[in-house]
Amino acid sequence: MLTIAVPVTALSSETATDSQAVQQYTDPFKMMEVVADKTFQRIANDQKLIADNKEHLRLIVNEELVPYIDSRYAALTVIGRTVNLRDLPREEFDNFVVAFQDYMVASYAGALTYYTDQKVIIQPARPPENESIITIKTRVIDPGKPDITIDFKLRRNRGSEHWLVFDMVAEGISLLDSKRAELSNLIRQQGVARVTELLVEKSKEPIKVPE
Template sequence: MKKSSKKNVDIFVILFIALSLLIANMAMASADDAESKVKQVFEQIESSLTNLKTTNQFTKSNIRDELNKSLLPEVNIKFFSSKVLSKNLQKVPEELREEFSSELSKQLINTYSNMLSKYDNEKITIGQGSLSKSGKIAMVNVTIVGESATNKAVVKLLKSNEDVWQFFDIVVEGISLLDSKQAEINSSFNKLGAEGTLQRIKELNIRSINAS
């Protein structure tokens, strides 16, 4: 009887180890997928910026066009918008929610184009990725190396129901783009409400386009 019991314990130990290794391998593969997605998108962005520089077309307007093609399709706009709106989402009438998402996505691209307008042939290197406990969020390290300075960033991605990694935030030198936008929206909602905030975002987007 004791021998049979020991054999059962051994089987359970073997099964536990095998399951742990399987989960670890799946997590590693998933983190690698997130890294590959970030590398693919940033290589495309870097190539576009270099091309704009060499052809003397390096303007915010052209940068925005490139980002609309290479970055925007990879962003989970619905998740980004809901996180930015946060507690204010319930204050947004149903008929305005899609418009909010659209204008926030424009603001996201405008913010990136403003940041990247300072690009001066820095080398963008994609580092190691890590997963949240749920395995639904990945954080991928990015290093931007210039002649006089090196900046570090962390790109955050969300895994969709179709197992596709999508961008939703970037943290540059400890400052989260999503958190910054959320603070702006909170302040605006307190002063202007839902419709006033939407109008303000539209005006900022138009102003950013006109300044290109």
């Protein structure tokens, strides 16, 4: 049974992405309430499919989470100061964003292998006023076991009222930070185009349970 406890007041609008309507939210807590509810409930309902094939988690992440992930910002964070973005061709960067998103999907899917049908609680907090980056804390409660903490980091672009996720911190470990540590030197040594090729190959690997 899934329990979500958060403020529910929000203004929202719908935009179309690839012919599918994607709800946008000005209240990040409302967004996480809806997205987490749909994602975790689907994982709970699809346990047989997941047990038969963990790749089903990749499908769930793509359909339920990716529309609310700021992959472009995450990719920029990973590239950081390793290259001069002014000298980087737009197409090369766009290709990196797509490859990095697919790579992160596999990481998110792997992190979610721990979830089956536990209770998930989003800790309520005051809606932000002037902040552009916030952390929303969640706890996965499994009777008889220590709680699992999963924090979602969200941001909104300057001039925008809508929020997107750019990082997930599971048990204190930031997926984005770990990927940046993994890829920064490779980008510096081999270039963005080569690392893009490597990410395309890595994203094809089977979903793995994190150590």
